[in-house]
Amino acid sequence: MADIAISHLVKTYPGGKERATDDVSLNISDGDFTVLLGPSGCGKTTLLRMLAGLEFPDSGSISVGGRDVTYLPPNKRNMSMVFQSYAVFPHRNVRYNIGFGLLMAKKAPEEIARKVAWAADLLQLTPYLDRLPAQLSGGQRQRVAVARAIVMDADVLLMDEPLSNLDALLRLTFRSELKKIVQDLGTTTVYVTHDQSEALSLGDQVAVMRKGSIAQLGNPLDVYDAPADRFVGGFIGSPPMNFINAAVSGDGDTLVLGEQRLRAPSILRSFANNDVVLGVRAENVSVDTTRSSGDIPATVLVVEPMGSTVLLTVDVDGQSIKVQAPPTFRTEPHETIWLTFSPHTMRFYDGATSMALEAK
Ligand SMILES: Nc1ncnc2c1ncn2[C@@H]1O[C@H](COP(=O)(O)OP(=O)(O)OP(=O)(O)O)[C@@H](O)[C@H]1O
Ligand SMILES: [Mg+2]
Missing domain, CATH: 2.40.50.140 (Nucleic acid-binding proteins)
Known part of the structure; x- marks a missing residue:
């Protein structure tokens, strides 16, 4: 089980005047898709990086499936992450890029080949496996980043604005595809975006963040219908409330x-x-x-x-x-x-x- 309990997380970066996350508490049920939504600088990436083990909080705790993981290194958490800028290796082909994490985890070559083929099929990348990232479109490169994360069979999938590099039309198409893939996998997912329409369309629950805190947590319809404060009403919806x-x-x-x-x-x-x-x-x-x-x-x-x-x-x-x-x-x-x-x-x-x- 990958229930996540985030409790009173406080994080201030060295030299930072304000808290990047300020007493954030959030529960995520196993298999749920949770979206962290908020304007630039509100602490979304920081919270995701603490979940991944790439940053540690000053205080507070994170547990997954009842196990305290707050200070565990990333490789002891069984989570995989898609980063805000899709970090693919430019001189390696798509096949290598997708299998990279499995290679690092010293998986058997047959298993790597099987999983890469599976993810490539799911993300419609099979024809491009031998190409270099530079020979792909932005949307295909983004798919490589997602494929690389899902081959890891992680308990938790963390995604930081995975659609941000795509143009408007591709974003819409890939958004629906991503929703289907994650639904079918049933993996607990935490997804960061500053795009309110993405949050409404993807999330089982949405945490609207503001200045390091959660302004409202709820299912997308409730948050849209009954904003807890004017900030949430003004941020969610197009046009705003x-x-x-x-x-x-x-x-x-x-x-x-x-x-x-x-x-x-x-x-x-x-x-x-x-x-x-x-x-x-x-x-x-x-x-x-x-x-x-x-x-x-x-x-x-x-x-x-x-x-x-x-x-x-x-x-x-x-x-x-x-x-x-x-x-x-x-x-x-x-x-x-x-x-x-x-x-x-x-x-x-x-x-x-x-x-x-x-x-x-
Ligand atoms: N490595 C760092 N060192 C110092 N301050 C940082 C660092 N990373 C982030 N911050 C600060 O912490 C706050 C939260 O940043 P964070 O990256 O979590 O925001 P975000 O919500 O992901 O924003 P965006 O939508 O622009 O990606 C910001 O004020 C930011 O300037
Ligand atoms: Mg960010």
């Missing part, structure tokens, strides 16, 4: 948006007379060219046809938000349109702390 300053009326029944009034969901009862921030996803606002009761007027600023939808940037009482309209929706800048917010998709945040409000 809209945030609108609002106030709750004295009786707690009404949400006041500038001149506009909406019925306040019950969670706001205990926030009467308080300023709040309304968080709403672009696809959860419906738009109309004619007014119905309860609608909020908005002035169209920008119209961006996206194919399957039209993305509108609109002004609501001096605040700019993005909403999604059906592809057939016709409007022009400066026109007034009417918005409906569906109550069950509205999220609320504390203006000062940015944390999600919870019913008191």
